[in-house]
Amino acid sequence: MLDLLSGLRVVSFNHFLLGPMGIQALADLGADVIAVESTDGAWQRHWAGGDIWPDGHSALFLAANRNKRSLALDLKSASGREIALKLVDSADVVAENFRPGVMEKLGLGYERLKARKPSLIYASASGYGPDGPYVDKPGQDLLAQALFGMMAITGQAATGPRPAGASVIDHHGAALLAMGILAAVVRRQRTGQGCRVDASLMQSALDLQAESLVAWLNAPAKRPVNAFNHVAGWYFAAPYGVYATRDGHLALSLSPLSALAEATGERRLASFSSEDSWTRQDEISALIADVLKTATTAEWVARLEPLEIWHAPVQGYAEIAADPQVAHMKSLVTVKGTGETGAPLTLVNHPVLYDGESAEVRLPPQRLGAQTAQVLAELGYAPAEIEALARDGVVKVASG
Numbered sequence: 001m002l003d004l005l006s007g008l009r010v011v012s013f014n015h016f017l018l019g020p021m022g023i024q025a026l027a028d029l030g031a032d033v034i035a036v037e038s039t040d041g042a043w044q045r046h047w048a049g050g051d052i053w054p055d056g057h058s059a060l061f062l063a064a065n066r067n068k069r070s071l072a073l074d075l076k077s078a079s080g081r082e083i084a085l086k087l088v089d090s091a092d093v094v095a096e097n098f099r100p101g102v103m104e105k106l107g108l109g110y111e112r113l114k115a116r117k118p119s120l121i122y123a124s125a126s127g128y129g130p131d132g133p134y135v136d137k138p139g140q141d142l143l144a145q146a147l148f149g150m151m152a153i154t155g156q157a158a159t160g161p162r163p164a165g166a167s168v169i170d171h172h173g174a175a176l177l178a179m180g181i182l183a184a185v186v187r188r189q190r191t192g193q194g195c196r197v198d199a200s201l202m203q204s205a206l207d208l209q210a211e212s213l214v215a216w217l218n219a220p221a222k223r224p225v226n227a228f229n230h231v232a233g234w235y236f237a238a239p240y241g242v243y244a245t246r247d248g249h250l251a252l253s254l255s256p257l258s259a260l261a262e263a264t265g266e267r268r269l270a271s272f273s274s275e276d277s278w279t280r281q282d283e284i285s286a287l288i289a290d291v292l293k294t295a296t297t298a299e300w301v302a303r304l305e306p307l308e309i310w311h312a313p314v315q316g317y318a319e320i321a322a323d324p325q326v327a328h329m330k331s332l333v334t335v336k337g338t339g340e341t342g343a344p345l346t347l348v349n350h351p352v353l354y355d356g357e358s359a360e361v362r363l364p365p366q367r368l369g370a371q372t373a374q375v376l377a378e379l380g381y382a383p384a385e386i387e388a389l390a391r392d393g394v395v396k397v398a399s400g
Contacts, residue, residue, distance in 0.1 A: 019097030020064035022177030027067035055339030072369035072396035173204035230285035253310035
């Protein structure tokens with residue numbers, strides 16, 4: 001079992017995806033993460049991508065909440081806030097992704113907690129940062145993709161903007177949040193100094209596009225950023241992109257046109273210069289598209305591999321689930337669920353190896369309030385007090 005962060009306690013007031021997923025990474029590495037939710041459950045328990053509810057759990061909740069203990073708490077009550085402050089006293093890190101100002105209204109804002117515990121690391125995830133002209137705008141992955149360039153560069157000139165098919169800004173933002181927290185932890189070990197860490201969808205979106213954005217900002221002439229047909233992005237030369245075959249699709253990366261001419265038999269490709277691959281992208285990609293339609297993906301793979309042309313078949317999720325490299329790396333993990341029947345659940349595993357070892361799922365995503373009584377007992381509450389708090393609706397203790 002990985003214990004790289006053993007001894008680190010994180011109190012997480014997170015919902016949606018970016019915050020929970022970032023804190024999940026710390027939980028995977030051995031941090032004691034206490035996920036604080038309302039007694040009705042965080043938003044992520046009540047909405048599911050694809051309307052998928054394995055064993056009664058939201059698929060969104062399952063994606064970002066393993067290895068966490070669940071405490072269900074009414075933060076609007078005085079007794080609930082008292083419990084929350086006791087938790088803060090025991091914590092190394094407090095993390096939240098409410099809209100700016102919500103934690104302050106609850107009496108749990110950064111300035112108050114910093115005064116209470118100067119060594120505390122306070123991590124906040126938001127749509128656009130803690131302040132500024134967009135502070136009151138709703139922050140959500142699709143909206144951030146629209147505002148900050150992702151849709152424009154993913155779309156094509158002929159069809160217009162297009163969002164990515166996954167919540168890529170949330171996912172990348174989660175990694176940035178975890179990185180920021182760990183950087184603050186390292187500094188505190190040296191100096192004892194606490195820190196406020198802020199991550200946002202906006203900064204995540206811009207960081208994801210650093211290659212493309214830096215190229216555009218420093219280009220002598222500003223070009224439209226939507227892509228040509230087939231070519232994957234405005235700042236790539238042909239043939240870089242995706243092409244239909246007789247039975248599927250094939251991605252072609254950075255490859256000499258002369259090699260493609262040999263592999264495909266389309267000799268006209270060899271007549272284009274390196275400069276043409278930038279200035280005549282549509283013409284070149286159209287030739288490639290026409291010839292690739294004449295054979296199956298497997299047939300093209302057999303022709304491209306001997307010439308060491310960079311390529312990959314476009315795989316769907318069914319192919320990913322059966323992919324031998326995915327299996328070899330243990331990238332997907334199946335665990336016993338904690339839902340209505342305890343049916344097995346398949347999750348995407350922690351993405352990094354440490355000395356060749358991957359993180360374990362010590363706790364599958366938990367039922368709401370599954371560890372409420374346990375956490376309160378650690379804070380010094382007696383069984384009768386816990387029963388009274390549950391009876392008064394201040395906390396929820398999971399049954400069974």
